[in-house]
Amino acid sequence: MKDVLGFSFFLLLIVFFSCGGAGNEISDETEEKYNTVLFLADRNATYETKALYSNLWEIQKNGFMFGHHDDLWYGRKWYNEKGRSDTKDICGDYPAVFSVDLGAVMDDRSLSENGIKENAIRKRVIVESYDRGEVITACIHINNPLTEGDSWDNSRNDVVKEILNEGGSTNAKYKVWLDRLAAFALQLRGSDGKLIPVIFRPYHEHTQNWSWWGRTCTTEKEYVHLWQYTINYLKDTKGVHSFIYAISPQMDSPKSKEEFLYRWPGNEYVDFIGMDCYHGLNPVTFSINLSVLSKLSNELKKPCGVTETGVEGLLDSNGKPYTRYWTEQILIPSVRQTVSMIVMWRNKFDPNEEGHHFYSVFEGHPSASNFNAMYSHPGTYFSKDLPNMYKMAQEVTVQGH
Numbered sequence: 001m002k003d004v005l006g007f008s009f010f011l012l013l014i015v016f017f018s019c020g021g022a023g024n025e026i027s028d029e030t031e032e033k034y035n036t037v038l039f040l041a042d043r044n045a046t047y048e049t050k051a052l053y054s055n056l057w058e059i060q061k062n063g064f065m066f067g068h069h070d071d072l073w074y075g076r077k078w079y080n081e082k083g084r085s086d087t088k089d090i091c092g093d094y095p096a097v098f099s100v101d102l103g104a105v106m107d108d109r110s111l112s113e114n115g116i117k118e119n120a121i122r123k124r125v126i127v128e129s130y131d132r133g134e135v136i137t138a139c140i141h142i143n144n145p146l147t148e149g150d151s152w153d154n155s156r157n158d159v160v161k162e163i164l165n166e167g168g169s170t171n172a173k174y175k176v177w178l179d180r181l182a183a184f185a186l187q188l189r190g191s192d193g194k195l196i197p198v199i200f201r202p203y204h205e206h207t208q209n210w211s212w213w214g215r216t217c218t219t220e221k222e223y224v225h226l227w228q229y230t231i232n233y234l235k236d237t238k239g240v241h242s243f244i245y246a247i248s249p250q251m252d253s254p255k256s257k258e259e260f261l262y263r264w265p266g267n268e269y270v271d272f273i274g275m276d277c278y279h280g281l282n283p284v285t286f287s288i289n290l291s292v293l294s295k296l297s298n299e300l301k302k303p304c305g306v307t308e309t310g311v312e313g314l315l316d317s318n319g320k321p322y323t324r325y326w327t328e329q330i331l332i333p334s335v336r337q338t339v340s341m342i343v344m345w346r347n348k349f350d351p352n353e354e355g356h357h358f359y360s361v362f363e364g365h366p367s368a369s370n371f372n373a374m375y376s377h378p379g380t381y382f383s384k385d386l387p388n389m390y391k392m393a394q395e396v397t398v399q400g401h
Helices: 007-018 047-059 086-091 113-131 159-163 169-187 220-237 283-300 325-334 368-376
Strands: 036-040 064-069 097-101 135-139 198-201 243-247 272-277 304-309 341-344 396-400
Touching (some): 036 047, 047 243, 047 396, 064 086, 086 368, 097 113, 097 341, 113 135, 135 304, 135 341, 159 169, 159 220, 169 220, 198 272, 220 243, 283 304, 283 325, 325 368
Parallel strands (some): 064 341, 097 135, 198 243, 243 272, 304 341
């Protein structure tokens, strides 16, 4: 059982919310008193996938799961040390959510000697995370299949058009890439022999311009068609039934419900409402967007979460280490919201500490004690706090569309 933070911290929370901090109190009228029915895009989803989905819905009523991208693969000062984690180095516990990138599983990076080695590591750490009962999410920084550039190659606005040109060379290449992803997913089994569920969030941050699938390189119709084509191919053609499909627009400033639904592929094609929120040192913006996200989740009956966030280098407004970052920028804005997870972006392996590309705590960082204060809060979930995420939650039914 976690220790509750001291009275002074709770007094700070009271002051924050009494001054207008955005919260999302669930009224008596919206509390579920009866069995809740949720719907997945895949009517043939595995039991474990349905169970995870039910628990994502339930856990967000009580707090949020802390997550970190690539936390089990490498950290600020170490690389590929089995069982290690920057998070665990600080609090003695693993993140509840492990985020990975499967782009290099799909495109031709997977064929290189280094790609083969790295994908073996990806598989190992995913299995280890699942075996501990944690939750896995995956984005794809997939290369540009038309130009052979990377994800950030937005030099052409006809990439998606060519992908969707059935029978064309780019379409054929894209199918090969999806075949590789499917093969990887169908090989992901825990020590219990079960397929490992993954919250899969393709084509993230589509509200931005940086990628070849972003708003300046695609039309709304093309993006929606790409999303639907990908989901249909994976579940119907390749038989992948262990994915929960998550959309994750980037919301860095205060946004409305309509902006969250930008280029929405349809309720029957989205299972999880994510948000990548790089809002800097602006907890009010974070709180506002968390509130919109929470309300949209309740309205659409789809679990939600912050799929990426953080401040590069964990620096305050004066460019110095932000020692109270975790309570002031993450914990306080999230109190009384209903989001299942908050996932920090990665800590780049940089043993000589020559740069500042890190978004979470690590051994020796000045915010470590503040991180442990967040860890101790009863509203945060880490690995040891989780219920059995792969057993169906009570009073929740999950069906297929």
